[in-house]
Amino acid sequence: MTFEIALTGLKASSSELEVISNNIANASTTGFKHSNIQFGDIYGTAGIGATGNSIGRGVRVTDVTQQFAKGDVTYTESQLDMSISGSGQGFFRLNDNGSVQYSRAGSFGLDREGYIVNGAGQKLMGYPATNGVIIPTPGDLRVDSIDTAAKQTTSVRMNLNLNAKELPTGPFDRSDADSYNFTTSTTFYDSLGAAHLANLHFRKSGTNQWAVHTFVADVEVTSPAGDIVEFNNDGSMNTVKGNANGLLDLDPFVPQPGSDPMEVTLDLGEITQFHGVSGINEIVQDGHASGRLTDFGVNADGKVLGYYTNGQARAMGQVTITSFRNPQGLQQVSNTSWVETFSSGEALSGIPGTATLGTVQAGSLEQSNVDVTQELVKMISTQRNFQANAQVISASDMLTQTVMNIKR
Numbered sequence: 482m483t484f485e486i487a488l489t490g491l492k493a494s495s496s497e498l499e500v501i502s503n504n505i506a507n508a509s510t511t512g513f514k515h516s517n518i519q520f521g522d523i524y525g526t527a528g529i530g531a532t533g534n535s536i537g538r539g540v541r542v543t544d545v546t547q548q549f550a551k552g553d554v555t556y557t558e559s560q561l562d563m564s565i566s567g568s569g570q571g572f573f574r575l576n577d578n579g580s581v582q583y584s585r586a587g588s589f590g591l592d593r594e595g596y597i598v599n600g601a602g603q604k605l606m607g608y609p610a611t612n613g614v615i616i617p618t619p620g621d622l623r624v625d626s627i628d629t630a631a632k633q634t635t636s637v638r639m640n641l642n643l644n645a646k647e648l649p650t651g652p653f654d655r656s657d658a659d660s661y662n663f664t665t666s667t668t669f670y671d672s673l674g675a676a677h678l679a680n681l682h683f684r685k686s687g688t689n690q691w692a693v694h695t696f697v698a699d700v701e702v703t704s705p706a707g708d709i710v711e712f713n714n715d716g717s718m719n720t721v722k723g724n725a726n727g728l729l730d731l732d733p734f735v736p737q738p739g740s741d742p743m744e745v746t747l748d749l750g751e752i753t754q755f756h757g758v759s760g761i762n763e764i765v766q767d768g769h770a771s772g773r774l775t776d777f778g779v780n781a782d783g784k785v786l787g788y789y790t791n792g793q794a795r796a797m798g799q800v801t802i803t804s805f806r807n808p809q810g811l812q813q814v815s816n817t818s819w820v821e822t823f824s825s826g827e828a829l830s831g832i833p834g835t836a837t838l839g840t841v842q843a844g845s846l847e848q849s850n851v852d853v854t855q856e857l858v859k860m861i862s863t864q865r866n867f868q869a870n871a872q873v874i875s876a877s878d879m880l881t882q883t884v885m886n887i888k889r
Contacts, residue, residue, distance in 0.1 A: 483873065489539030490870035493520055496542050497863045504851045505860075512552070512586030512817045513849035515856075519544040549808050552585075552850035554842070560778045561597060563587035563800070564847040565839040571802035574830060575603040575818065576621055582818040583803055583811070583828070585847055597622045597785075601816040605800065607783060613795040615784070619830065622785060622798040626774050629789050631674025633741065634768030637667060640751040644759040645716070648685050653694060653707065655682055661694070663759040669697060670768035672741040689714065689754065695731055695747070702731040702745075712754040721749045769793055779843040783833040802838040803830040
């Protein structure tokens with residue numbers, strides 16, 4: 482019996498050495514979580530007349546638990562390298578040829594089709610986007626290199642001040658700078674993405690009254706006499722062409738053959754007439770040319786954004802983070818990944834930074850949480866336990882030999 486008890490100690494120490502060696506071997510593995518081994522003593526089933534002084538029968542492995550404490554974060558130059566920061570809770574969700582796995586290892590790149598994948602070819606999952614609109618249905622995330630289409634200008638918002646000075650002399654003539662008080666320009670985009678310069682001339686036509694002349698490609702798209710803007714005595718806008726909302730609809734025009742007719746509305750609701758320098762504070766219009774993808778990145782809330790030559794940014798999807806009620810119940814598989822089990826509870830996926838989920842930090846990787854020094858100390862202790870059990874076996878063998886010699 483002594484031999485069998487010591488043998489259980491050898492097996493337990495051997496199992497612990499396996500766990501320790503696996504931890505040390507993965508000390509540099511991105512997203513790896515170290516394991517601890519748990520032991521329990523062994524006692525025989527108590528029979529009739531058994532007392533509380535039963536002698537144990539050794540030791541056995543009861544569990545190997547993973548420690549999900551967050552590892553150190555290192556920074557990289559790749560925007561597709563990601564770590565989970567903030568509260569640090571959660572996992573990346575991966576598509577492994579139809580099955581779902583979860584990982585803390587955020588080293589990703591692109592495959593030939595533009596899908597975001599890890600080194601094992603598993604696709605990063607989240608909420609895909611269609612035409613820049615994120616669809617909250619789980620799917621594989623992809624960086625689409627297709628050019629963005631042009632958007633025709635339909636609205637221009639202008640915030641500017643007109644100096645309340647004397648009226649110009651003579652009729653309006655856009656080639657004569659003395660016939661108007663202020664001029665500015667902006668760009669209109671047609672349905673083909675071509676840019677057209679729009680010039681606006683502001684001429685004071687009376688007390689608290691101005692005329693606006695707008696030209697696109699040398700064609701006036703306002704009335705020949707100008708569209709009238711009226712101000713209140715405090716310098717605030719009163720009406721634009723009789724409209725209190727400040728909106729001015731320009732005359733429809735076709736900027737070039739093959740393009741759609743343009744109907745542009747100027748929003749002059751923020752225009753003022755204060756004493757001081759005439760000038761533009763802000764011009765915002767809703768059109769843009771077509772664009773080619775130049776770069777992409779990931780925000781803290783997991784949005785994958787593409788950046789284009791036309792200055793636009795478009796959502797290509799959103800990384801989601803998945804949490805479990807009992808992460809210890811996850812089953813570990815290869816490639817620093819886990820799969821859901823009954824013990825782990827149901828996977829709960831959401832947008833990074835919501836509830837208890839961590840945020841996404843692009844350009845960084847979470848390293849292994851293995852403390853090599855601590856593992857080496859545990860290894861020395863385990864070696865001593867192994868040696869002690871081996872000595873027990875040796876002593877048991879000597880006792881057996883002694884008994885055998887007595888029989889002789």
